[in-house]
Amino acid sequence: MKDSLFWSQIYNLDDDDSYPISFIVQNNESYILSKVYSDTMYINILKYDANGNLLWNQTYDHGLNNYVPYYIYSSGDFLYILANYYDVSIESYGIITLKYDTDGNLLWNQTYNNPSEPQGLIFGQGYGNAIYELVIGNSRGYDKVLLLKYDTEGNLLWNQTYDTAEGTESACSFTIYNNELYILYTQNKNGNSDIGLLKYDANGNLLWNQTYDYSTYDGPKSIRQYGGDIYILGEGYLSNYDSILLKYDTEGNLLWNQTYDYKNQDNEPKYLLISNNRLYTIGYETCSPNGIISVTYDTDGNLLWNQTFDYKKIANEVVSATLLNDELYLLCNGIDNNQNILLLKYGNNGNLLWNQTYDYKENYDEAKYMGISNDNIHILGTCYSDVENILSLKYDLDGNLINNNTFNFNNVDTTSKRMVVSKDNVFILGKIWNVTNYGLVLLRYGVDTTAPYITINSPNGTLKTDKFLINVSSYEGLVTSGIKEVIANINNENITLTKTGDYYLAEKTLNDGTYLLNVTSIDNANNSNSTSTTFTIDTYVPSSNNNNRRRTIDASDSIESKSLRRTVSDSTVVYGSNFDKQLANSLKENTYSDDTEIDGDTIILGGPVSNRIANQYNDRFTIPVTNDNPGENRGIIQVISIPSGSSTIVQSYKLIYIAGSDRLGTEAALKYFETLTELPDEPITVEWVDGGFKVIE
Numbered sequence: 001m002k003d004s005l006f007w008s009q010i011y012n013l014d015d016d017d018s019y020p021i022s023f024i025v026q027n028n029e030s031y032i033l034s035k036v037y038s039d040t041m042y043i044n045i046l047k048y049d050a051n052g053n054l055l056w057n058q059t060y061d062h063g064l065n066n067y068v069p070y071y072i073y074s075s076g077d078f079l080y081i082l083a084n085y086y087d088v089s090i091e092s093y094g095i096i097t098l099k100y101d102t103d104g105n106l107l108w109n110q111t112y113n114n115p116s117e118p119q120g121l122i123f124g125q126g127y128g129n130a131i132y133e134l135v136i137g138n139s140r141g142y143d144k145v146l147l148l149k150y151d152t153e154g155n156l157l158w159n160q161t162y163d164t165a166e167g168t169e170s171a172c173s174f175t176i177y178n179n180e181l182y183i184l185y186t187q188n189k190n191g192n193s194d195i196g197l198l199k200y201d202a203n204g205n206l207l208w209n210q211t212y213d214y215s216t217y218d219g220p221k222s223i224r225q226y227g228g229d230i231y232i233l234g235e236g237y238l239s240n241y242d243s244i245l246l247k248y249d250t251e252g253n254l255l256w257n258q259t260y261d262y263k264n265q266d267n268e269p270k271y272l273l274i275s276n277n278r279l280y281t282i283g284y285e286t287c288s289p290n291g292i293i294s295v296t297y298d299t300d301g302n303l304l305w306n307q308t309f310d311y312k313k314i315a316n317e318v319v320s321a322t323l324l325n326d327e328l329y330l331l332c333n334g335i336d337n338n339q340n341i342l343l344l345k346y347g348n349n350g351n352l353l354w355n356q357t358y359d360y361k362e363n364y365d366e367a368k369y370m371g372i373s374n375d376n377i378h379i380l381g382t383c384y385s386d387v388e389n390i391l392s393l394k395y396d397l398d399g400n401l402i403n404n405n406t407f408n409f410n411n412v413d414t415t416s417k418r419m420v421v422s423k424d425n426v427f428i429l430g431k432i433w434n435v436t437n438y439g440l441v442l443l444r445y446g447v448d449t450t451a452p453y454i455t456i457n458s459p460n461g462t463l464k465t466d467k468f469l470i471n472v473s474s475y476e477g478l479v480t481s482g483i484k485e486v487i488a489n490i491n492n493e494n495i496t497l498t499k500t501g502d503y504y505l506a507e508k509t510l511n512d513g514t515y516l517l518n519v520t521s522i523d524n525a526n527n528s529n530s531t532s533t534t535f536t537i538d539t540y541v542p543s544s545n546n547n548n549r550r551r552t553i554d555a556s557d558s559i560e561s562k563s564l565r566r567t568v569s570d571s572t573v574v575y576g577s578n579f580d581k582q583l584a585n586s587l588k589e590n591t592y593s594d595d596t597e598i599d600g601d602t603i604i605l606g607g608p609v610s611n612r613i614a615n616q617y618n619d620r621f622t623i624p625v626t627n628d629n630p631g632e633n634r635g636i637i638q639v640i641s642i643p644s645g646s647s648t649i650v651q652s653y654k655l656i657y658i659a660g661s662d663r664l665g666t667e668a669a670l671k672y673f674e675t676l677t678e679l680p681d682e683p684i685t686v687e688w689v690d691g692g693f694k695v696i697e
Contacts (some may be wrong), residue, residue, distance in 0.1 A: 002403040003394055003426060004448040004482075004525060007052035010409060010432065012439040013044055013059070020417040020440055021069050023429045029055075030420075030427055031079060031102075033072040034440055041066040043083060047104060048442060056104035064088045067096065075126045075152070077102050082124040082133060090115045095135055097124075097150060108154035119146060122171045130157070130202075132181060134171050143168040145185050149204060158204035164189070169196065177225040177250070180207070184223040184232060187211050195220045195234045197248060208252040214244055214259065226274040227299065229255070233272035233281055243269035243281055243293075247301065256301035262293055262308065271321040273328075278304065280328055282321045290316045292332055294346060305350030311335075311342055311357075320370040324397075327353070331370040331379060341367040341381055343395060354399040360406070361385055371421035376402065378426050380419035388413040390430050392445055407443055410434075414441060448525035452476050452483055456519055457503070457643055458652060459535040466511065466539050469652035471643045472497055472504040474521040482524045489518045503643050505652075512537050554589040561677040571601040571656065576611030579663050583670050599644075600653055606666055607659040617642075617655055623683050625659045630685050634696065635660030635669025637676075638683035654679070664688040 012018065017037040024031050028050035036044050042061035049055055060067065060081075069083040081098040094113025100106055112119065112135075120136040135146040144163035150156055162169060167189030174183040179202045187196040194211040195218050201207055212218065214236035221233045234244040242261040248254055260267065262285065269283040279297045284290055291308040298304055310316065311334030320331040326348040334342045334357070341358040359365060360383035369380040379393040383406060390407040408414045413433040420427045426445040431438050457471040470488050486497045486504040497504035497519075504521075518532040555568035573591040575584040584591040584605050594612040607625045608615035618624045621638050630636050636659060641652040658673055660666035668688035672695065685696040 001447045002525060003392070003405060003445040005405065005407070006444040006446050008407065008409075008444075009048060009052050009054065009442045010434075010439055011046060011054070011057075011442070012434055012437065013057070014038070015437050017438040018044060018431070018440050019438060020429045020431050022072050023418055023420065023427070023442075024072060024074055025420040025422055025425075025427050026074060028422065028425060028444075030429075030442060031072060031074070032429060032440065032442065033069050033081060035067070035069050040064055041068060043067045043069045043081060043098070045072070045079070045081065045100065045104070046440070047102070050444075052442070052444060058100065058104045058106065060098060060106070060109070070121050071124050073124075073126055078107070078152070080124075080126060080131060082121055084119075084121050085111070085113075087111075087113055093119055095119050095121050095133060095148070097131065097133070097154070099152070099154060110150060110154045110156065112148055112156070112159070117144075123173050125174070125176065127176045128179070132174070132176070134174050134183065136171055145169045145171045145183060145198065147174075147181070147183065147200065147204070160200065160204045160206065162198055162206065162209070166190075172220045173223055175223050175225045175230070177228070177230075180250070182223060182225070182230050184220045186219055192216050194218050195232060195244070195246070197223075197230070197232065197252070199250075199252060210248065210252045210254070212244075212246055212254065212257065214238075214242075214257075218244065221269050222272045224272055224274050227277075229299075231272065231274065231279060233269050235267070235269055241266040241268065241286065243267050243283055243295070245272075245279065245281060245297065245301075247299070258297060258301050258303070260293075260295050260306070262291075262306075267293060270318060273321060273323050275323045276326055278326070280321070280323065282318055282328075282330060284316055284318055292316050292318050292330060292344070294328060294330065294350075296328075296350065307346060307350050307352065309344055309352065309355065311340075316342070319367050322370060322372055324372050329370065329372065329377060331367050333365075333367050338362060339364045339366065341365050341379065341391075341393070343370075343377065343379065343399070345397075345399060356395065356399045356401070358393060358401070358404070360389075360391060360404075365391065368416055369419045371419060371426075373421045373423055378419065378421050380416050380428060382416050387411060388415045390414050390416045390428060390441070390443065392419075392426060392428060392443075405445060407441075409441060448476075448523065448527060450477065451527040451529035452521045452523050454486075454519060454521040454529050454531050456517065456531055456533050459517065460533055462536045462538055464539060466537055467507065467509045468537075469641050469643075470495065470497060470506045470508055470517070470519075471652055472519050472521075473502065474504060476523060484522045484524045484526075486519065486521045489520075490515055505641070505643075507641070510537055512539055556587050556674070558586070559674045563678060564676055567601070567656075567679065568603065571603050571654070572596065572598075573603045573605060574611065574613050576606040576609075576614065580606035580610060580666065583667060587670065587674075598642075598653060598655075601656075602653065603656040603658065605658050605670070607661070611659070614657070614659060617657070620655075621657055621683070623685075625657075625661065627661050629661065630665065630696075631661055633660075633662065633664045633668065633688040635665035635667070635686050635688075636683050637669050637673050637680060637686065639679050639681075668693040 030048045032046040047055045066086040071082040079100040092115040124133040131150040133148040170186040172184040181200045183198040185196045187194045199207040217237040230248040232246040266286040271282040273280040291310040295306040296304045328346040330344040332342040377395040381391040383391040392405045394402040418429040428443040455473045488495045520530040553569040555565040559565045608618040672686040
């Protein structure tokens with residue numbers, strides 16, 4: 001089913017620049033981490049509920065220090081923020097850890113800073129009742145590995161440094177297995193670099209360290225634990241760059257190593273996925289044609305299959321990869337005359353099952369993230385027209401595009417940053433350029449399963465006219481997939497209502513009788529809702545009342561048509577200026593100034609400059625009257641129907657507008673109006689000539 005935009009929220013903090021870093025979603029509540037630029041940099045945390053209401057926002061800022069947040073994660077009912085900061089008092093870089101509860105209360109903050117060895121955060125992770133943080137021991141020189149362990153009360157349990165005298169070390173990432181840490185790093189020595197692996201126990205004791213030397217330059221990419229063993233993806237350079245895959249046991253023994261060299265071209269490994277005793281390495285060529293390279297091994301290191309995908313043999317980049325049921329899904333960017341979004345699916349034997357290309361308006365498109373939930377593939381990207389737009393795509397597992405949604409705020413650059421997919425809900429975090437500063441945007445998409453609301457405003461009860469207005473209100477509430485159509489049914493005849501303002505309308509003529517009116521509203525997600533009412537048309541007037549009815553008509557005898565005279569008599573005539581009052585009194589005995597409220601059929605005499613009611617409704621008419629329109633000595637007669645303002649509406653009101661660009665134009669329109677036999681369906685323009693009038697075709 002198609003996704004609909006449930007809501008969107010824009011956030012600006014004191015006109016400072018806000019940049020989204022990351023966010024998490026729990027029970028459809030969103031926690032956003034952002035950095036803010038003012039005179040200094042500081043941390044901002046926001047919480048939105050499932051309906052998009054901002055519950056709280058908290059900033060962390062201490063004096064002149066600069067704070068750069070990196071990670072947010074949750075554990076139980078608590079939030080943990082990890083960030084770098086610069087302490088101006090000691091002129092040194094350090095690490096700060098913050099703990100909040102889900103109500104936005106700061107429970108504690110801890111800093112780690114060694115002025116002699118500036119630090120820079122690489123990666124952090126919560127594990128049980130501990131927080132582990134991997135740090136560059138010298139953020140400017142990359143010369144050692146630093147590992148910190150805190151408990152959840154903010155106590156630093158230990159810190160360990162790994163540093164060799166003959167070289168430098170640069171931390172990459174870590175994984176945790178059985179409460180023991182495996183740290184991936186780069187060992188630099190004598191102009192060469194190797195892939196390094198450290199193991200620490202829960203008390204911070206170094207159990208062993210291993211390095212792997214494949215070539216002059218070897219570098220780690222990622223580390224995974226699977227089945228009690230440790231797998232490392234890296235790269236090495238002989239005559240060109242190759243991908244490296246290593247398997248260690250938990251004692252530090254290298255069980256096997258595999259390298260992959262595609263056509264003696266430079267290969268850039270990027271992702272390592274593991275599932276069902278298979279290892280998937282995904283990367284791309286770093287020189288033309290930049291093919292997407294997928295290689296699969298079993299856990300014994302045997303090559304199962306390898307595939308390369310070239311999109312028009314120009315340039316490709318893989319940005320996200322995921323597995324489902326031993327099938328591999330790759331999200332890529334591909335370039336031809338512009339950049340397009342590519343989606344690939346490989347079967348468990350390496351056969352390409354399908355590939356799909358998405359191009360938004362033949363311009364530059366950028367894929368950023370992919371998630372699979374409930375057998376649907378959700379893609380986040382940015383697409384470009386005149387400005388940047390957030391792009392959300394949804395495919396089924398067979399590669400069929402279910403929907404594409406774009407979002408832009410006020411026609412300014414609106415850029416995607418992160419996406420969280422939770423069952424049928426898609427939460428998107430982005431940034432906007434708000435003319436003077438950057439702000440945050442949060443979107444929630446989902447499948448609309450709620451039927452639209454619907455109310456019949458008219459007809460109701462007994463009508464004394466055979467011609468009436470069907471007036472219906474229908475809206476979506478929180479979910480905005482939109483109303484597709486509203487259909488009325490009377491006497492087995494379907495009538496599609498036209499949206500006018502906030503209402504859905506249609507005129508209908510019926511003979512006397514009692515009728516059942518059924519109205520159905522259908523939204524763009526094909527949810528529908530119906531309601532019905534009965535009403536009666538009774539236009540019969542007893543003959544004994546005819547004389548009385550004639551005597552109550554107070555319209556001018558200058559009106560030639562009895563039907564039109566009755567219409568004028570039953571309507572309220574409203575004037576503005578004294579001149580218009582004279583014209584009004586020539587039309588009907590009882591007239592009213594423009595401070596009257598409309599509560600029935602009304603004749604508005606005079607234009608918007610002198611008549612308040614004319615000014616109120618002028619723009620609703622087909623031809624709004626101004627000093628220049630319809631022009632000198634010209635006036636217009638036009639009629640519209642409006643819904644009653646009452647909450648218990650039984651019918652609509654007619655507004656008969658007789659007005660000109662000047663006095664003679666108004667008088668000409670009135671004189672011609674008196675000659676009509678019925679109200680016009682279309683505007684009539686009349687011009688004053690030689691004491692009379694003529695109709696302008």
